[in-house]
Amino acid sequence: MNKSKQLFTQISSQGQLSISLQEVDVPQPKPHEVIVKLEAAPINPSDMWPMFGPADLREAQYDDATKTLTAPVGSGMLPRIKPRLDQTLPIGNEGAGVVVAAGDSPQAQALLGKTVGVLTGACYTEYACVPMQACIVHNAGTSPKQAASSFVNPLTALSMVETMRLEGHTALVHTAAASSLGIMLNKICIAEGVDLVNIVRKDEQVKLLKDLGAKYVLNSSSESFAKELYLAIKETGATLAFDAIGGGNLVSDILTAMEAVGSKDATGFNTYGSAENKQVYIYGGLDFSPTVLNRAYGMTWNIGGWLLMRFLGKLDVKQVLALHKRVADEIDTTFAIEFSEELSLEEALQPANIAKYNAKKTGEKFLINPSK
Numbered sequence: 001m002n003k004s005k006q007l008f009t010q011i012s013s014q015g016q017l018s019i020s021l022q023e024v025d026v027p028q029p030k031p032h033e034v035i036v037k038l039e040a041a042p043i044n045p046s047d048m049w050p051m052f053g054p055a056d057l058r059e060a061q062y063d064d065a066t067k068t069l070t071a072p073v074g075s076g077m078l079p080r081i082k083p084r085l086d087q088t089l090p091i092g093n094e095g096a097g098v099v100v101a102a103g104d105s106p107q108a109q110a111l112l113g114k115t116v117g118v119l120t121g122a123c124y125t126e127y128a129c130v131p132m133q134a135c136i137v138h139n140a141g142t143s144p145k146q147a148a149s150s151f152v153n154p155l156t157a158l159s160m161v162e163t164m165r166l167e168g169h170t171a172l173v174h175t176a177a178a179s180s181l182g183i184m185l186n187k188i189c190i191a192e193g194v195d196l197v198n199i200v201r202k203d204e205q206v207k208l209l210k211d212l213g214a215k216y217v218l219n220s221s222s223e224s225f226a227k228e229l230y231l232a233i234k235e236t237g238a239t240l241a242f243d244a245i246g247g248g249n250l251v252s253d254i255l256t257a258m259e260a261v262g263s264k265d266a267t268g269f270n271t272y273g274s275a276e277n278k279q280v281y282i283y284g285g286l287d288f289s290p291t292v293l294n295r296a297y298g299m300t301w302n303i304g305g306w307l308l309m310r311f312l313g314k315l316d317v318k319q320v321l322a323l324h325k326r327v328a329d330e331i332d333t334t335f336a337i338e339f340s341e342e343l344s345l346e347e348a349l350q351p352a353n354i355a356k357y358n359a360k361k362t363g364e365k366f367l368i369n370p371s372k
Contacts, residue, residue, distance in 0.1 A: 002025065002026055003023050003024070003025060003026065004023070004024055004025075004026050004125050004126040004127040005021055005022070005023055005024075005125065005126050005345055005370065006021070006022055006023075006024050006090065006122070006124065006125035006126070006345075007019060007020070007021055007022075007090070007091055007092065007124040007125070007345055007348070007349070008020055008022055008088050008089060008090055008091070009050065009051055009052075009053075009088075009089050009091050010086070010087060010088045010089065011053050011055070011073055011078075011081060011084060011085055011086075012085065012086055013078065013085045013086050015072060015073045015074065015075055015078060016070060016071070016072060016073065017052060017053060017055035017069075017070060017071045017072070017073055018068055018069070018070050019051065019052075019068065019069045019091075019349055020066070020067060020068040020069075021067035021068075021345055021346060021349065024125075026127045026129065027129045029101060029102060029103040029108070029129055030103050031103040031104050031105040031108065032103055032105055032107070032108060032131055032132055032133075033102070033103045033108065033129055033130060033131055033132070034099045034101065034102045034103065034108050034111050034112075034116070034129070034130060034132060034135065035099065035100050035101035035102070035127055035128070035129050036095075036096075036097040036098065036099055036100070036116060036118055036127065036128045036129075036130060036135075037097045037098050037099075037100045037126065037127055037371070038095045038096070038097040038118075038123060038125060038126060038127065038128055038144070038370045038371070039096065039097045039098070039144035039145070039369055039370070039371050040095060040096050040097070040144045040145045040147070040148035040367055040368075040369055041092050041094065041095030041096075041123040041124055041148060041367070041368045041369075041370065042094065042095070042148050042149050042152075042337075042339070042365065042366070042367055042368075043348070043357050043365075043366040043367070043368060044093060044094070044149075044152050044153070045284060045286070045360050046093055046152060046284075047091060047092060047093055048358060048360075049285075050089065050091050050093075050121075051091050052071070052354075052358070053073060053077075053081050053084070054073055054074065054077040054080065054081065055071040055072065055073045056071055056072050056073070056074065057071055057351070057354060057355070057358060059071055059072055060351045060354060061351070062349055062350050062351055067346060067349065068349070069349040069350075069351070069354075090120075090121060090122030090124070090125070091121075091122070091124050092120075092121070092122060092123030092124030092125070092368070093119065093120075093121055093123060093151070093152055094117065094118065094119045094120075094123055094148070094149065094150065094151040094152055095117070095118055095120075095123035095124075095128070095144075095148060095368075095370075096115065096116065096117045096118065096138075096144040096145070096146075096147035096148045096150060097115070097116070097118070097128075097144050098113065098114070098115055098116075098144065099111045099112050099113060099114050099116055100112075100127075107132055108132055111132065111135070111137065114137055114138070115137075115138045115142050115143065115144055115147055116135040116136060116137050116138060116147070117135065117136040117138065117147045117148070117149075117150025117151060117327075118130050118134055118135050118136075119134050119150075119151040119152075120134055124345060124348070124368055124370065125370055126345075126370045126371065136150045136151065136324045136327055136328055137324075137328065138150070138328050138331060139328055139329065139331075142328070142331055142332070145339070145367070146331055146332055146336070147331060148337075148339075148367060149180070149335070149337050150327050150328075150331065150335075151327075152181075152308070153180050153181040153184055153335070153337070154184060154327045154331075154334075154335040155308055155312065155323060155327065156181055156283070156308050157181055157184040157185040157188055157335075158188065158323050158326065158327075159308055159311045159312065159323075160172065160174070160185060160242050161185075161188055161189065161192065161194060162311075162315075163240070163281075163306070163311060164194070164240050167240065167279065169238070169239050169240035169279070170194075170195070170237055170238075170239075171194065171195035171196065171197070171236040171237055171238035171239075171240070172185075172189065172194065172195070172196050172197065172238055172240055172241065172242065173196075173197040173199065173233070173238050173240070173241035173242070173254055173280075174196060174197070174198055174199065174241070174242050174244075175199045175220075175241070175242070175243045175244050175245050175250060176199075176200070176201075176244035176245060176284065176286060176362075177198035177199055177200050177205075177209060177217070178198075178200045178202075178205035178208055178209060178362045178363070179244065179362055180337050180365055181244075182198065182209070183208075183209075183212065184334060184335055186198065186209060186212055186213070186214050187212070187333075187334045188334060190212075190213050190214070191334070195215070195216070195235075195236035195237070195238065196214065196215075196216065196236075197216040197218065197229070197232045197233060197236055197238055198214055198216060198217045198218065199218050199220050199229075199250070200217060200218070200219055200220070200362075201219065201220055201221055202219065202221070202362075203219060205217075205219075205362060206218075206219055216232040216235070216236065218232060220250065225253075226253065226256075226257070229253065229254070229257040230257045230260055230261065233257050233258055233261045234261045234264075237261075238258070239258055239262075239276055239277065239278050239279065240279050240280075240281075241254045241258075241279070241280040241281070242280075242281050242283055242306065243280055243281065243282045243283070243284070244283060244284030244286055245282075245284065245285075245286050245287045246282050246284060246285040246286065246287050246288065246291060247285075247286075247287030247288055247289035247290060247291060247292075248287050248289060248291070248292060249292045249294065251280050251282065251291055251293065251303055252291075252292060252293045252294045252295075252297075254280055255278050255280060255293075255297040255301050255303075256294070256296055256297050258278040258297065258301075259273055259274055259278060259296070259297035259298055259301070262274025262275075262276050262278070262298075263298070270298075272298050272299040272300070273297060273298010273299055273300060273301075274298055274300060275300055276300065277300050277301065277302065278297060278300065278301040278302070279301070279302050279303075279304075280301075280302070280303045280304075281303075281304055281305065281306035282303065282304070282305055282306065283305070283306040283307070283308075286360065291303070337365060338365065339365050339366065339367040340363070340364045340365055340366065341353075341356070341357075341364075341366050341367070342366075342367045342368075342369050342372065343366060343367065343368050343369070343372070344368070344369060344370075344372035345368060345370055345372075347372075348366075348368050353366075
């Protein structure tokens with residue numbers, strides 16, 4: 001356990017991405033730290049940008065001798081990523097494994113032998129040294145594979161509902177809703193009686209969520225989408241949306257429907273639209289094209305970015321620990337996830353595999369097993 005294989009990424013100021021598998025020393029844990037032998041680390045959409053940046057992966061090449069992937073980055077994109085140029089950075093937001101060593105504090109020692117989910121930003125590694133605070137301790141019988149996605153999707157889904165309540169909304173709209181995160185959000189909302197309007201892009205995704213018990217599932221590619229969106233928002237009273245797409249007209253379409261519902265009973269001059277605030281948070285970037293706003297929704301609306309860690313930073317420690325406990329207790333029900341393929345650290349660098357997981361297809365979820 002003195003050495004660990006770990007993936008690192010670098011983009012040079014000359015415009016070349018390099019992702020390499022390196023051998024690093026495993027540090028001696030401080031009193032509040034533990035060493036986790038990682039056995040499962042998901043490849044989430046939020047991992048892709050740190051891994052690849054704006055590199056042209058169509059020209060990616062893998063050198064098996066040096067365990068290095070390279071790909072060009074266009075010179076026009078380099079100013080956008082200036083803060084990271086020429087830096088060698090770890091990757092992998094989250095993962096899970098077993099605690100094999102611990103610092104000398106009683107709290108750290110108590111974690112020896114336990115399965116934990118970890119959030120470090122450096123999980124594509126065999127061994128991770130992390131603070132206890134970066135761990136979700138799982139119940140006996142939970143495997144690292146079950147616990148692999150303990151943070152990003154479960155806590156995001158829970159925090160979306162918490163955001164709704166804290167900001168005074170009563171229902172939600174969610175796009176790209178057939179994702180692993182979307183399925184978790186549906187399970188939470190069904191269990192808690194929260195109305196959720198799901199927006200997907202294919203008929204089979206509509207069926208998937210309907211079979212799960214979702215009441216409102218809309219296909220954005222349908223000719224009747226605008227009418228169906230209006231009716232769903234009318235029935236639910238949703239004034240808050242979380243958008244995973246980012247680009248295109250969808251944010252504007254949602255705000256337009258919310259305004260149409262909010263002002264449907266207005267009489268006389270309605271210069272500034274409905275008084276109730278309409279909020280859309282963009283939390284993902286499946287479409288990197290511009291967000292187009294056709295401002296036909298009065299003057300009481302907002303769009304903004306939403307990040308999980310910044311939201312959690314608003315909560316006190318007891319609230320965060322309560323969320324952690326819920327994730328652990330429901331990891332094989334509400335927050336269960338199926339992985340379509342398991343890769344080794346080396347396999348994660350091979351262009352054919354990158355093409356598959358970088359496609360971010362609904363229903364496909366890839367897992368890195370650093371011990372494979």
